[in-house]
Structures are given as structure tokens and as C-alpha cells.
Amino acid sequence: MIDLRSDTVTQPTEAMRRAMASAELGDDVLGEDPTVSALEALAAEITGKEAALLVPSGTMANLISLLTHCGRGEEVILGDQAHIFFYEQGGSASVGGIHPRTVPNQTDGTMALNVVRDSIRADDPHFPRTRLIAVENTHNRCSGSPLPPSYLQAVAGLAAEHDLAVHMDGARIFNAAAALNVSVADLARPVDSLSFCLSKGLSAPIGSLVCGRRDFIQQARRNRKVLGGGMRQAGIIAAAGLVALREMTDRLVDDHRNARRLAEGLSAMRRAHLDPARVQTNIVYVDLDPEGASAAETVARLTDEGVQVGATGAHQFRAVTHYGITGDDIEKALKSFARVLA
Numbered sequence: 001m002i003d004l005r006s007d008t009v010t011q012p013t014e015a016m017r018r019a020m021a022s023a024e025l026g027d028d029v030l031g032e033d034p035t036v037s038a039l040e041a042l043a044a045e046i047t048g049k050e051a052a053l054l055v056p057s058g059t060m061a062n063l064i065s066l067l068t069h070c071g072r073g074e075e076v077i078l079g080d081q082a083h084i085f086f087y088e089q090g091g092s093a094s095v096g097g098i099h100p101r102t103v104p105n106q107t108d109g110t111m112a113l114n115v116v117r118d119s120i121r122a123d124d125p126h127f128p129r130t131r132l133i134a135v136e137n138t139h140n141r142c143s144g145s146p147l148p149p150s151y152l153q154a155v156a157g158l159a160a161e162h163d164l165a166v167h168m169d170g171a172r173i174f175n176a177a178a179a180l181n182v183s184v185a186d187l188a189r190p191v192d193s194l195s196f197c198l199s200k201g202l203s204a205p206i207g208s209l210v211c212g213r214r215d216f217i218q219q220a221r222r223n224r225k226v227l228g229g230g231m232r233q234a235g236i237i238a239a240a241g242l243v244a245l246r247e248m249t250d251r252l253v254d255d256h257r258n259a260r261r262l263a264e265g266l267s268a269m270r271r272a273h274l275d276p277a278r279v280q281t282n283i284v285y286v287d288l289d290p291e292g293a294s295a296a297e298t299v300a301r302l303t304d305e306g307v308q309v310g311a312t313g314a315h316q317f318r319a320v321t322h323y324g325i326t327g328d329d330i331e332k333a334l335k336s337f338a339r340v341l342a
């Protein structure tokens with residue numbers, strides 16, 4: 001089976017398993033786990049932020065970030081295709097009382113700056129108070145598009161004019177950096193906070209980091225605890241995360257090359273509709289004819305052919321390349337795709 005459902009299916013490497021087995025541990029809620037502290041220090045260094053916080057998941061990283069930036073009844077401006085809006089159960093609203101204000105995501109994952117500007121609330125008792133702008137990089141539902149530093153700087157400039165903060169959901173920020181050939185720090189510099197995942201393309205089993213200013217992370221640590229995310233001998237997780245950051249970022253370009261090859265092959269198939277030029281990282285979305293077989297039926301047929309993909313709409317599916325998927329796997333997968341889609 002060639003599993004292209006998500007880069008979350010990646011398994012920890014041998015080096016990660018060894019590091020986990022021999023990790024030096026302590027009680028991290030008491031601030032005494034040296035391996036967690038080392039991971040947080042490395043994450044802060046790589047992102048160029050003052051401090052970082054290890055949390056169990058990307059969803060919790062975003063929730064903690066929003067809770068730390070916004071109070072109840074305050075508003076976050078975010079894209080209508082944002083993971084935070086689409087796939088996190090509306091947690092910032094249900095848990096934090098934070099009001100979401102969506103603006104359309106463009107196909108490249110950006111939000112038009114004039115639309116964001118027009119969405120910032122005036123000081124009027126009818127309105128919630130705008131507190132935060134949230135961006136996503138790479139943008140999952142927008143073909144995995146990377147947002148460049150120039151765009152992030154423009155968002156930050158607008159935010160500064162209105163005394164707003166900027167949070168970046170950087171679940172795949174290392175993919176963005178690899179695709180744009182810039183450093184993660186270049187992408188993180190304009191924003192106040194960012195989250196990123198160890199457990200996707202970087203292949204660690206568990207964990208995300210929240211990064212930002214020291215006082216922000218101090219409050220984020222309190223919010224992690226109230227959500228039940230304070231972990232004790234968490235060095236066992238952090239040990240794999242350290243290997244992920246040291247050994248697994250340079251190879252992401254392989255995933256991007258495989259995704260582009262996959263997209264080019266798929267685009268030649270009669271029933272698959274996509275523009276391979278939009279595939280800059282490791283995510284390939286394929287649209288199907290609305291009159292033809294549904295995404296669910298197509299996914300089932302592909303599974304019978306030995307390829308797993310994920311339905312993302314009634315007539316759309318997604319294929320994601322990752323560690324463990326080779327160039328040969330892509331060629332094999334394309335033969336299976338051809339039997340269903342050509």
C-alpha cells in the first residue's frame with residue numbers, strides 16, 4: 001500500500017527511536033526535563049524567537065496561541081480555508097470565546113490585504129474588538145502554497161498600523177522554507193507567534209512547538225496547563241523532536257520533487273483536474289468531474305489499486321508526499337491512478 005493520505009502517517013526514524021530510548025528525563029511541568037528544554041531552545045533558535053513551548057499537537061499549539069493573543073469576545077481575522085477555521089472544531093470559539101472573522105483565501109493561500117484592512121473593526125460598541133490576524137504557511141487547503149517573507153511583512157505592517165498581533169500556523173513551515181529557499185527565521189521574523197509540527201513531514205511521532213516572545217510563551221505555558229497539555233517526562237517526545245529538527249528538514253525537497261512529479265503525471269489523466277504549477281510543496285489536490293464518480297468512490301477504487309489518498313470534498317481528493325515515499329513509489333502510484341482516472 002502506498003499511503004498518500006497525509007504526512008502525519010510518517011513513522012519515527014531509527015535515530016528517533018534510539019534517542020527516545022536513551023533520553024535524559026525530568027518533570028517538565030516543574031521545568032526539569034533537560035531534553036524538552038533543549039528542544040524548546042533549538043526551536044527558538046531556528047525560528048529566531050525568544051522562547052518556545054512544546055505541546056502535544058498542532059491543534060493545541062494554535063488554540064494556545066489564539067488564547068494567549070485574544071480574550072473572550074475579541075476577534076481573529078483569518079482565511080476562510082484556514083486549518084484553524086476548518087479543522088480545529090472551532091476550538092478558539094468554543095473554548096476561548098474568540099470570534100472568527102473569515103476573509104477569502106486566494107488560490108496562493110494569501111488573503112488580499114485590502115480585504116483584511118477592511119475587516120479590521122472600528123472602535124464601536126456594536127463590534128467585537130479585532131485583536132489578531134492569523135496566516136497559514138504552507139497553506140494546507142490552498143495547494144500547500146508557501147507564503148513568502150514579502151507577504152508576511154506586508155501583513156505585519158498592516159497589523160502594526162492597527163495595533164494587532166499576527167500568528168502564523170506554520171504546521172509545515174519547514175516545507176515553506178525549503179520551497180522558497182529562505183530560512184525559517186526569515187519567515188518567522190514578521191510574525192509575533194508561530195506554531196509548527198514535528199509530526200508531519202519531519203516524521204516525529206508527537207509534538208508541536210509554539211514560538212514567540214518570552215512573556216508570550218510564559219502565558220502560553222499557563223494556557224497549556226489549563227488545557228491539560230502539561231506533560232511530565234515529555235523528554236521522550238522531545239528527543240524525537242530534536243532528531244527531527246537536526247536531521248529531517250533538508251530532505252523535504254525530495255517530497256516536493258515527488259509531489260511535482262505526481263501532479264504532472266495526474267494532470268495528463270482525463271478525469272483528474274489540477275494545475276501542476278501550483279504544487280510547490282508536498283500537497284497535491286485533484287478535482288474530479290462533478291458528474292463522474294464521487295471522491296469517496298474514487299478513493300475506494302484507488303485503495304483497491306494499492307494507493308491511499310484522502311477525500312477533501314465531494315469531488316476532490318488530496319495526495320501528500322512524505323518520508324518513506326520514494327520516486328519509485330510515485331511511478332507505481334501513477335500507474336494505479338491511471339487505471340482509475342485515465
Ligand SMILES: *Cc1c(COP(=O)(O)O)cnc(C)c1O
Nearest residue numbers: 057058059060083136140169171
Ligand atoms: C495538521 C495541521 C494542523 C494541526 O496539527 P495536529 O497535530 O494534527 O493537531 C494545524 N495546521 C495545519 C495547517 C495543519 O496542516
